[in-house]
Amino acid sequence: MLPPDAGIGYLFVLPLVVLVLLLIAYPLGSAVYLSLTEKYVGYPPRFVGLKNYVELTGDPVFRKVIWNSAVFTVGSVTVKLMIGLLMALSLHQALFARRLVRGLLLLPWVVPTVITALAWHWMFDALRGFINVSLETLGLIGEPIAWLGQPSTAMMAVVVVNIWRGFPFFGVSLLAGLQAIPADLYEAAAVDGASATQRFRHVTLPGLRPVIFVTTLISTIFTLNDFNIVYVMTRGGPGIATHILATYTYEVGFQALRWGRAVAVSMYLMPLVVVMIVVLARRLTRED
Amino acid sequence: MGARVLAWVSLSVLLVAVGVPFYWMVTTSLKTSTQIQSLTPYYYPRPVTFGNYVELLRGTGFPRWIRNSTAVALGASLVTVLVSCLAGYSLARIRYPGRRLLATTVLVVYLVPPTLLFIPLYTILNGLGLANTLWALLVAYPTFTVPFCTWLLIGFFRSIPPDLEDAAMVDGASRVQAFHRVVLPLAAPGVLAAGLFAFTLAWNEFLYALVFIHDGDLKTIPVGLNDLMFGDIFLWGQLMAASVLTTVPVVVLYTYLQRYMVEGLTAGAVKG
Amino acid sequence: MTGRRLGLGALAVLLLLVAGAATPAEAQKPRLRVWLLRTYVPDANKALEASIAEWGRQKNVETSIEYFTFDDIETKYVAAIETDSLPDVGQLQTISPSRYHGMGRLMDVSDVVADVERTNGPLLDSALAATRFGGRFYAVPFNYITDVLFVRTDVFKKAGVPYPKTWEEVREAARRIKAKGVMDYPLGQSWNRSADGYGVFQALLYSYGGGWADARGHYKSIMNDTWRAVVRWASEIYTKDKTVPPDAMAWTGFGNNEAYLGGKIAMTFNGPSIYYVLEKENRPLLGDTLMLVKPAGPAGRNHDVFLLSWGVFNGTKHAELARDLVRFVMSPDEARKYMYQSWGQMVPAFEKLRRDPYWQKNPSYKAVLEAPSHAHTPGYPGPLTPAAAEVVATNVLTDLCARVIVEGWDVERALQEADKRINDIYATVPSR
Numbered sequence: 005m006l007p008p009d010a011g012i013g014y015l016f017v018l019p020l021v022v023l024v025l026l027l028i029a030y031p032l033g034s035a036v037y038l039s040l041t042e043k044y045v046g047y048p049p050r051f052v053g054l055k056n057y058v059e060l061t062g063d064p065v066f067r068k069v070i071w072n073s074a075v076f077t078v079g080s081v082t083v084k085l086m087i088g089l090l091m092a093l094s095l096h097q098a099l100f101a102r103r104l105v106r107g108l109l110l111l112p113w114v115v116p117t118v119i120t121a122l123a124w125h126w127m128f129d130a131l132r133g134f135i136n137v138s139l140e141t142l143g144l145i146g147e148p149i150a151w152l153g154q155p156s157t158a159m160m161a162v163v164v165v166n167i168w169r170g171f172p173f174f175g176v177s178l179l180a181g182l183q184a185i186p187a188d189l190y191e192a193a194a195v196d197g198a199s200a201t202q203r204f205r206h207v208t209l210p211g212l213r214p215v216i217f218v219t220t221l222i223s224t225i226f227t228l229n230d231f232n233i234v235y236v237m238t239r240g241g242p243g244i245a246t247h248i249l250a251t252y253t254y255e256v257g258f259q260a261l262r263w264g265r266a267v268a269v270s271m272y273l274m275p276l277v278v279v280m281i282v283v284l285a286r287r288l289t290r291e292d
Numbered sequence: 293m294g295a296r297v298l299a300w301v302s303l304s305v306l307l308v309a310v311g312v313p314f315y316w317m318v319t320t321s322l323k324t325s326t327q328i329q330s331l332t333p334y335y336y337p338r339p340v341t342f343g344n345y346v347e348l349l350r351g352t353g354f355p356r357w358i359r360n361s362t363a364v365a366l367g368a369s370l371v372t373v374l375v376s377c378l379a380g381y382s383l384a385r386i387r388y389p390g391r392r393l394l395a396t397t398v399l400v401v402y403l404v405p406p407t408l409l410f411i412p413l414y415t416i417l418n419g420l421g422l423a424n425t426l427w428a429l430l431v432a433y434p435t436f437t438v439p440f441c442t443w444l445l446i447g448f449f450r451s452i453p454p455d456l457e458d459a460a461m462v463d464g465a466s467r468v469q470a471f472h473r474v475v476l477p478l479a480a481p482g483v484l485a486a487g488l489f490a491f492t493l494a495w496n497e498f499l500y501a502l503v504f505i506h507d508g509d510l511k512t513i514p515v516g517l518n519d520l521m522f523g524d525i526f527l528w529g530q531l532m533a534a535s536v537l538t539t540v541p542v543v544v545l546y547t548y549l550q551r552y553m554v555e556g557l558t559a560g561a562v563k564g
Numbered sequence: 565m566t567g568r569r570l571g572l573g574a575l576a577v578l579l580l581l582v583a584g585a586a587t588p589a590e591a592q593k594p595r596l597r598v599w600l601l602r603t604y605v606p607d608a609n610k611a612l613e614a615s616i617a618e619w620g621r622q623k624n625v626e627t628s629i630e631y632f633t634f635d636d637i638e639t640k641y642v643a644a645i646e647t648d649s650l651p652d653v654g655q656l657q658t659i660s661p662s663r664y665h666g667m668g669r670l671m672d673v674s675d676v677v678a679d680v681e682r683t684n685g686p687l688l689d690s691a692l693a694a695t696r697f698g699g700r701f702y703a704v705p706f707n708y709i710t711d712v713l714f715v716r717t718d719v720f721k722k723a724g725v726p727y728p729k730t731w732e733e734v735r736e737a738a739r740r741i742k743a744k745g746v747m748d749y750p751l752g753q754s755w756n757r758s759a760d761g762y763g764v765f766q767a768l769l770y771s772y773g774g775g776w777a778d779a780r781g782h783y784k785s786i787m788n789d790t791w792r793a794v795v796r797w798a799s800e801i802y803t804k805d806k807t808v809p810p811d812a813m814a815w816t817g818f819g820n821n822e823a824y825l826g827g828k829i830a831m832t833f834n835g836p837s838i839y840y841v842l843e844k845e846n847r848p849l850l851g852d853t854l855m856l857v858k859p860a861g862p863a864g865r866n867h868d869v870f871l872l873s874w875g876v877f878n879g880t881k882h883a884e885l886a887r888d889l890v891r892f893v894m895s896p897d898e899a900r901k902y903m904y905q906s907w908g909q910m911v912p913a914f915e916k917l918r919r920d921p922y923w924q925k926n927p928s929y930k931a932v933l934e935a936p937s938h939a940h941t942p943g944y945p946g947p948l949t950p951a952a953a954e955v956v957a958t959n960v961l962t963d964l965c966a967r968v969i970v971e972g973w974d975v976e977r978a979l980q981e982a983d984k985r986i987n988d989i990y991a992t993v994p995s996r
Binding site: 326329330411414424502504508 | 599602604628629630631632633635636639640643644646647648649651818821822825826837840841845847
């Protein structure tokens with residue numbers, strides 16, 4: 005016997021199921037199959053088992069790409085979380101003009117990424133970019149710094165842009181989390197004579213933990229998949245110093261025309277994604 | 293008081309960090325190309341020129357791109373809100389076999405990298421005869437907006453006390469009526485937040501729009517901007533003018549609606 | 565319920581917008597889909613559009629033009645190939661005819677080429693190499709966008725340095741300009757992931773007599789002294805001479821244009837687009853700018869090539885119309901209309917058009933005209949093959965330089981990596 009309203013429940017969820025099956029599950033299935041074939045654009049796929057995956061593990065370029073992706077993602081997400089926390093705490097404090105400031109700080113997240121990347125590309129220009137020009141005017145540097153011309157600073161630059169774009173998402177989510185912490189918890193802590201630091205450690209942080217967790221996971225996925233910032237700012241250069249999975253997939257797929265291998269490149273995200281899914285799913289489907 | 297000062301200091305730093313690129317964007321859009329390319333920096337345009345804007349609006353497809361982007365983003369967010377509302381409510385409230393599995397699936401698909409999907413997706417859209425139409429994007433964008441928004445709304449619906457709709461149903465309302473009359477009005481902030489998210493994601497999308505659309509008349513803004521980069525010549529002034537004009541509508545939207553987004557997030561992300 | 569009214573209103577607006585944006589086409593006439601490159605010269609694009617429209621009027625055919633850019637050309641075609649949504653006729657870049665012919669997507673257009681040669685004269689060798697395979701043409705050469713050496717005449721004069729005629733002289737000139745304190749970073753050459761990188765590297769390589777394929781188009785080891793000399797030239801301008809702007813390795817395609825237009829550098833290899841900007845906007849720098857044919861090496865002047873050509877795609881329902889359109893836009897009158905609107909940017913491949921007085925305007929125009937007669941397709945001295953195309957398209961050549969310059973590898977190790985990548989490509993690229 006089905007529970008009451010089960011029929012309506014199924015009816016309501018039907019559009020979602022159709023969408024998922026037709027537009028996501030089926031393409032995903034084709035993608036998995038493609039990654040097991042030698043699929044060159046314009047030629048039929050030929051099943052080769054795990055050949056693409058095996059070849060990729062031995063490819064120094066691909067290994068560098070994996071490393072770059074890790075640096076890019078971990079670096080960006082960590083700093084985004086920290087700045088987002090700072091933004092949330094500050095906004096929670098400052099009552100005057102809070103909505104205005106919050107709205108302004110949200111801007112980077114709203115602007116199309118292509119535009120963000122273009123604007124920053126130009127800010128980082130060695131000889132005419134805003135950053136070097138200002139630093140020189142202030143007398144802080146004598147020689148222009150080739151931000152995008154050296155591997156370490158180029159990686160830093162694309163990470164900075166990703167942070168700039170993504171921190172408001174953390175800030176707004178964490179602010180929402182802060183506002184959801186009941187005020188009486190703070191009052192109780194104050195009555196017990198807890199200092200500001202203690203209140204932060206024992207009330208604020210535990211209260212924020214679920215939001216931090218979810219937001220970090222979501223941001224990790226967004227960051228891992230980010231294509232535009234690197235593509236527009238460096239194309240993966242200098243050399244392959246900032247090439248990440250998304251840009252490399254694109255290059256293998258559309259320049260080398262090797263789709264089987266290109267899909268295998270993205271598939272390398274899957275183990276990580278699966279872990280996240282399991283963790284996240286466990287939390288989110290937990291009954292109240 | 294010390295905390296408040298600290299808060300304002302850090303907010304000021306953040307505001308400057310956010311503001312500088314926008315300042316550069318706006319001032320560049322008001323410079324002539326000679327000023328832009330000059331080796332001695334122009335911190336502000338002198339004299340100010342509106343030529344970039346005029347050229348952008350008269351000499352390029354920009355007005356059309358805006359129109360296309362608006363249509364696609366509005367349409368995609370409407371579809372998203374419709375599908376996600378129904379599914380979110382069903383998954384949050386109604387008990388039936390398989391719903392846990394479905395809720396998990398929503399997450400799984402949310403985490404699938406779009407680079408994996410777009411090649412097979414294109415084949416499907418082409419099979420449906422939608423390639424090179426705006427409908428293609430209207431169909432494709434929900435693949436990444438719906439999972440996110442459904443997830444957001446599951447959390448939101450859960451945060452609404454069930455007593456209200458139970459009471460309505462005791463009074464003889466059906467499940468559908470209870471959803472429609474009692475829950476939906478209460479869920480308005482969450483629904484708006486979901487719509488806003490969907491709109492933003494669709495407004496910014498680049499890769500699908502690049503591949504699925506060939507026709508110059510059907511381009512969306514992010515892809516249209518490519519037209520302003522002629523291989524190795526960049527029309528910086530026009531690009532930045534386009535950036536300013538593209539940013540303004542979204543900023544206006546957010547100024548009015550950000551409250552809902554925060555409320556939506558509060559319930560969705562925090563409690564979910 | 566204002567929410568619902570709002571929703572309905574939004575829906576109505578949306579339907580209007582979508583309906584307006586997707587106006588149905590006229591049904592009766594045959595409809596020909598044409599893909600064109602949006603070049604940086606709007607005047608030339610307009611001229612070509614006008615030609616195509618004129619042809620459509622004469623033949624009572626509806627033509628629909630869709631544009632791609634330098635950046636998304638390959639993406640567009642690849643997506644279209646995989647979904648069978650290729651246009652009827654489209655412009656192709658240098659490496660594409662070889663690749664798409666290998667996939668069986670291009671029609672034999674030898675008859676069209678023969679017709680055009682009858683009216684416009686014979687083709688240059690580099691155009692033959694890019695479009696003719698196994699003795700048959702699979703694309704009709706349209707125009708070159710040639711790569712040349714830009715020099716700042718005033719800077720050279722001030723430093724008392726002659727214009728370089730060889731690659732060694734390029735290095736030397738940059739060193740002397742720097743040494744005299746006229747300019748810190750005179751040489752704007754990036755080994756980046758764009759045509760400015762792999763194009764110039766090929767010119768350097770072929771001029772030194774190097775290559776990665778033999779005359780039959782098979783892989784050939786690159787572990788030899790010619791390659792070592794070439795990579796040394798490419799890297800030492802950064803590591804030893806320090807005559808290149810510090811961030812040049814990070815430039816995307818437009819970096820050197822911007823640097824030159826901004827007056828930061830005195831020399832760069834580029835398509836003539838820089839000159840177009842100077843001439844069109846009548847900038848003061850125009851008077852101090854000269855375009856030269858790229859330099860020679862020990863093996864002579866052997867350069868890279870960028871050729872646009874017309875492909876007619878298998879699967880078109882209007883093959884004869886498509887061929888006829890190509891014939892029409894390539895007819896002497898129409899081709900000249902286009903050429904005259906190109907600001908000296910689009911160099912013809914057919915002999916009679918090349919003799920047009922238009923190209924005698926000044927030494928710079930003459931250099932642009934001359935350049936393709938020294939040009940060779942990727943994989944020289946062998947034929948253009950899909951494998952050679954992939955070597956260029958996947959940035960193997962410039963990654964090689966970057967390993968040495970940016971990551972400090974020694975030349976030998978970098979060469980070994982590149983050699984392996986090239987070998988892998990040749991071993992696995994599919995062939996018909």
